[in-house]
Amino acid sequence: MAKATSTSRPNFTLSLLGRFVLTGRDGAVSLPNKKLAGLLAFLACMAPHPQSREKLSTLLWGSHLDAQAKQNLRQALFKLRQILGQDALQSDGEFVSLNATLIACDVSQFEGLVREGSRDALSAAADLYRGRMADDISVGEESWSEWVTGERERLSELALGALVTLGELELSEGRAEQALRVGQRANALNDMREDSHRLIMRALSATGRTAEALKYYRDIVALLKRELSTEPDLATKSLAAELRSNHAQDVVPAAAEVAPEVSPPLALIMHGEKPSLVVLPFRNMGGDPEQNYFADGVTADIITALSRFRELVVIAHGSSFALRDKGMTSQQIAQQLGVQYVLSGHIRKAGSRIRVSAELTHTGSEAQVWSDRYDRPLTDIFDLQDDVSSSVAAVVDPAVRSAEIQRARRKPPTNLSAYDLYLRALHHLWGGTREDIAKAMDLLRQSLRLDPARTPTLAALAWGLVMAPPLGAHTPADGAAEALGLARRAVEQDGTDAFAHAVYGFTLFGPAGDNDQGRIHASEAVRLNPSSAFAWGVLGMIDSMAGEYENAVACLHRSLVLSPYDSMLHLWMTGLTASCFALGRHEDGIAWARKSVRHNPGNGTGHRMLAANLVAAGRLEEAREITRRRDAAQKTTIRDLRAMRFFKQNDVLERYLSAQQVAGVAD
Structure with missing residues (x-):
């Protein structure tokens, strides 16, 4: 029987990513049956948080009579202590936990690397993910199947997200070939994830293979139609349009003057009810040609930052910049691109400072929705570019949302769509009073009856259910469980929605009491946007x-x-x-x-x-x-x-x- 020592080195290592492998200091350790392995896997994933004996017996022996299930659990815990040592399991009677200092598990190491988020950490996390968690552990109990399926999906999504982020970092640092290989690894895990397809397209283009990237896009279109009976999402279509525009500029002789034109796939995109926006290239007003690159960089970064807000349709960089200096008014540009909002601005350098002015206009009414200016010291040019672009993007999103809410509130109550009801609900959701939160939840439930699968609406209702008790608003008896279910559905439907991840994280942390998982999802929300x-x-x-x-x-x-x-x-x-x-x-x-x-x-x-x-x-x-x-x-x-x-x-x-x-x- 193993005994704990005073050294900080763990007595055992447990590998769950891929096949189940338990290793002690003397080599591999075999367990007598799958349920014992399943019990150890569950406790390792939950460590160091204690788990109730009732939960453990239901997880692995739920189909047995209650007394038999509890007896089986006692025998299993006794056997684990024999194999791992008495100090490996900690118990205060009703609750049991695994001593994580004695047993190192690759799942927690993987999650820590993903949270760290650096290039080296993400590369190590990608290498650590060797396949579905405990792929060789099969237990014929419903509770086990539900838990392990959810964990496998969650960890797979984390691995995919880590790979895509790693690929984007490689691409941003000029390592296009490495980015391509990372994108292909992500695609091998799940070929229905469009962000990995977009990474591959950008990497191919960055290596000078734009024609191949466009062919790859056509293959994506065929794949999605065949497997899901759907089309690529807007971000993928916009990227294809941008690549097509750049490719056309490369092959058309420089002397040829081509009329500004939006590629047919982009022009035909149906924006639906989401507000759509184009960011025009910011103008350099300082007279210094050297500042043109800074103005272009700020514009491109604002487009990238705004694209992360899932409730906005943002026209891609290539289409926006293709219309520069064509003598077109904002109204003409908006009409050609089919957008409702135009963001424009200019940049002026004065001594050791930079002033950036920006304004947002509604193209239908020509009303100015928002404007502001940003004065910053001219120190590190790249930090300055990041600061300005993130500041502008962060304020533009709520400005558009506020304008859309006002539009929805002006519509006749007899003619409200699911999206209109959602927008009306947002006005109350952020009101911060008992009456507001109750009204918001009512409107969100109405919206979901018309469109039951809309990710932002699911997440918004979950947030309302979490916020209602502290405000003294009435909620159903199972409000906490409902909030958790809604937030989970939102993340499952769109794993790239930062708002959904943030709400799920807070719901896990608060009502569910799962602190670590809550913080993981909140951190993922910040990474996504x-x-x-x-x-x-x-x-x-x-x-x-x-x-x-x-x-x-x-x-x-x-x-x-x-x-x-x-x-x-x-x-x-x-x-x-x-x-x-x-x-x-x-x-x-x-x-x-x-x-x-x-x-x-x-x-x-x-x-x-x-x-x-x-x-x-x-x-x-x-x-x-x-x-x-x-x-x-x-x-x-x-x-x-x-x-x-x-x-x-x-x-x-x-x-x-x-x-x-x-x-x-x-x-």
Whole structure:
């Protein structure tokens, strides 16, 4: 029997990615049956979180009588301890967990590498993923089948995402051949993923094989029609149009003057109800030809950043730049491209600073929807380009959404589509009051009755169900389970939707209590769309509640910078004041709490956090006055606050509850 030692080296390594392989210090270790292997695999994937004995017995012996299932579990745990050592399994009676310091599992290593996200880490993660998890473990129980199928799909999606991101990094650093090989590896895992197909197309074009990339696109069209009876999505069609446009420019003699024309596949794209937008090349107003490359770079980066917002249809870089200097008005460009919004701007260098001005126009009414300017010091040109493009993209998305919401609210109630109902719901979803959240959920349910499979609507309703209890709104008895199911469906339907991943992450973290998986999905949302203030905000809230306070402050500040006029500001500010309370920065916490409740006077948690920081700062009368006013609007007890468990760390939670008692909150 194995014994734990004082060394930090694990006693065993468990490989689950591909075939099940357990290795000790003396070589391979065999287990007597598949259910024992399944039990170890499950505990390793869940480690270090304890699992109830009831859950474990149902997972592997659910078809047995209850008493027999429990007996089988006791025997299996006894056998595992014999093989792995007494210290390998930890139990407090009802719950069992695996000691991850003694047994290293490749699944957790793989997830950690994906979270790290660097080129080397993603390359190592790709090498670690050798196939479907525990591909040789078969257990004839429904609960096991559900769990292992979900885990296999989740890890496969993580591997695919890691490969595509790795390929994009290779491509951005000029290693097109390596990017092509990575894209082909991703395609071998799942040939229905269009982001891997797009990676291959871009890599082929970057190696000078644009004609081959276009032929590859035609093969994708045939594949999707044959296997799924569908067409490539807009991003793939737009890339094909861009490649076709570039290829045409390469083969047409330079002297030939060709009229601006959009490639037929792009012109024929049906935008549906999503708002569509073109970003015109920003103009260099400084008179310095050397700044042209900077203006073009900012434009291209804004297009890339906006393309990550799944609720926008963004015209590709090639089609936008092909219309430069053709003497066409914004209206003519919009008509030719079939878009509803035009984003234009100019850049001017003055001494050691750069000023970027941008404006968003609705092409139908010619009304200016939004405008702003950005003054930045001219230091590192690439950092400056990233900063400006992400800032503009982050504000343009909510500006378009706000304009679309107003349009939907003006439509007659008798003529509302699923998309109109969704837009009307968003107005209430971000309102932050009990009445708003109830109205939002009603509209979202109406929308789903008309279109049951729309990813953003599923995710929005899940968010509403999660936000309703803290606001005191009525939810079904199974509201938490419904939210989790809706958010999971949203991610399963579109694994590249950052909003869906952020909502799923928060739902996993909060109602489901799965902290690690929640953070993985929130981090994936930020990776998918670094310009999403919502994704950064959710990641910051998760870190604030989980005890990663410094990281929470950084993420929440990033969210506020990206979208300084966002309707969600009160929530992100609440996360900041909570983190400040935990870190002992009480004056900062008071300042953020006051901003939070000014932004949304109905924000109950914001008031409670304000009172807690005031108590910690010794300002007791102010704290008690805040409690008196808040209790008049909505009575809350210490028991209620403990059940909400805003802080997952016990010491901080107790400090918070003690402050609330001092502030006058009743037991």
